[in-house]
Amino acid sequence: MKKLAMILFMVLLTTSLSACSWVSLSHKKPTYTSKEITPTLYLHGYSGTLNSTKYLIHSATNEHKHETVYATVDAQGHVTVDRPLSNHDRHPIVIIKLEDNENGDYPTNAQWIKNVLVKLEDQQKFDQYNMVMHSMANMSFSYFMLEYGNDKDLPKLNKQVNIAGTFDGVLGMDDKANENHLDQNGKPERMTKEYRDILPLKQIYRNKHIQVLNIYGDVEDGSHSDRRVSNVSSQSLEYIIGDVVDSYNTLKITGKEGDHSELHDSAKVAHHINQFLWGHD
Numbered sequence: 001m002k003k004l005a006m007i008l009f010m011v012l013l014t015t016s017l018s019a020c021s022w023v024s025l026s027h028k029k030p031t032y033t034s035k036e037i038t039p040t041l042y043l044h045g046y047s048g049t050l051n052s053t054k055y056l057i058h059s060a061t062n063e064h065k066h067e068t069v070y071a072t073v074d075a076q077g078h079v080t081v082d083r084p085l086s087n088h089d090r091h092p093i094v095i096i097k098l099e100d101n102e103n104g105d106y107p108t109n110a111q112w113i114k115n116v117l118v119k120l121e122d123q124q125k126f127d128q129y130n131m132v133m134h135s136m137a138n139m140s141f142s143y144f145m146l147e148y149g150n151d152k153d154l155p156k157l158n159k160q161v162n163i164a165g166t167f168d169g170v171l172g173m174d175d176k177a178n179e180n181h182l183d184q185n186g187k188p189e190r191m192t193k194e195y196r197d198i199l200p201l202k203q204i205y206r207n208k209h210i211q212v213l214n215i216y217g218d219v220e221d222g223s224h225s226d227r228r229v230s231n232v233s234s235q236s237l238e239y240i241i242g243d244v245v246d247s248y249n250t251l252k253i254t255g256k257e258g259d260h261s262e263l264h265d266s267a268k269v270a271h272h273i274n275q276f277l278w279g280h281d
Contacts, residue, residue, distance in 0.1 A: 029088040034125035038158055039069075039085060040277060041094045041116065045135025045164075047102050050095060052134060052264055057095060059270035064278050066093045071119065073112045075100040084123035091278060094120065106194070107147065109140035114148050117155060128158040130277055134264050135228070138165035138237075142198045149204040159211045161273050164263050166229050168195040168236040177223035180232045186239040188232055199240060206244040213276045214238065215251045215269055217258030228260035249276075 040060075044052035050070075060066060067089040070082045073096065085092050096116055103109060117129070133141050141160070148154055169175030169192045180190045188195065216234035217226035224231045235250070242248045252258075257266045 031087050032090050033087075034127050036090055037085070037087065037092070037124070037126040038090065038128050038130060039092045039094050039120065039126055040066075040130040040132060041071075041096055041113075043096045043113070043131070043133045043137040043141065044098070044101070045133075045137045046104065048098075048134065048137075049101065050097050053095060053132070055265045056132065056270050056273060057093060059267070060093060060274055060277075063271070063274045064091065066091055068093045068095060069120075070095050070097065071116050072097045073099060073116060075103075077108075077112050077115050079112075079115045079119040081119060081123070085120055085126070087124060104136070106139050106143040109137075110144035110147050113141060113144040114151075114154065121155065126155055128156045130159040130161075131157060132161040132163070132273060132277075134163040135260065136166055138162050138167065139194060139198075142167070142201060145201055145204055146198055149201070149208075156208065157210050159213070159277055161276065162212070162214045162234075162237060163269065164216060164226055164229050164260050165214065165234045165237055167198070167240075168192055168233040169230070170233070171223075171225055171228055171230060175230055175233055177225055177230060180230060182232055182235060182239070186235070186242065188236045188239065195236065201240050202244055205241045208245075210241075210245045211247045211276075212237075212241065212245050213249050213251065213273065215253065215263065215272070217253045217260065217263050219256070219258050220254055226258055226260040226263065 042053040042057060067086055069085055069092060071094055072080050131141055168188050171177060174192050180188055182188055214237055216231055218224060218231055219227055238248060251272050253263060253266060253269060256262060263269055
């Protein structure tokens, strides 16, 4: 009897250990390759802070489970991250904070964006990335693509989301309400120097299979603007890259939600961004 009891005990023990091993393996996180990992970078605009993208990040992590990484760029362009990207998440989110958040020099900001990508790639390789930007960040990223869009040592842009883009001027600075217009081809009648600077983006974006979602606001006060940026300025991006990307879609937000600073806190905006970037992943 003792021998039989011992045999039964050993069988039960082996079964239990096997079950525990199976449970452990079934809960093991998958590991992804550089081809499968596509981080999404969020960049605030002029004088922006982490709060500028807080709502969008919160919405994204609620609708889709993403790991988040904070990348801080100091005034000298040095990048620190709170932790490296994980190879267990296909779609991590990177929240960029510029300590010099009132630097209006686009080439400098472009260099800082490059520094972030290099820092992230030093720790975890990835072949492509998405970009979400608000206000001035749109022009900073445009200059980045102008300078580094063909750099084969950097990951490739996959999808971009432009929010309240200042492509052809800012009201009260180099633009006035209802003074600029788009012709039948989407070409602005008046072009700022900065807009002319980024015209070569057409050739850079060509044949790269990039998808674009351009979001802009109209507070419906007769200014055809979000109070800071005219709709003409925001929509003028399409004339440059609209016919050379894989897809180019626009989303117009009207009323109170269409205000320049309200756009990044809009549930409608956040949901459209999440669907555009990740769909039902």
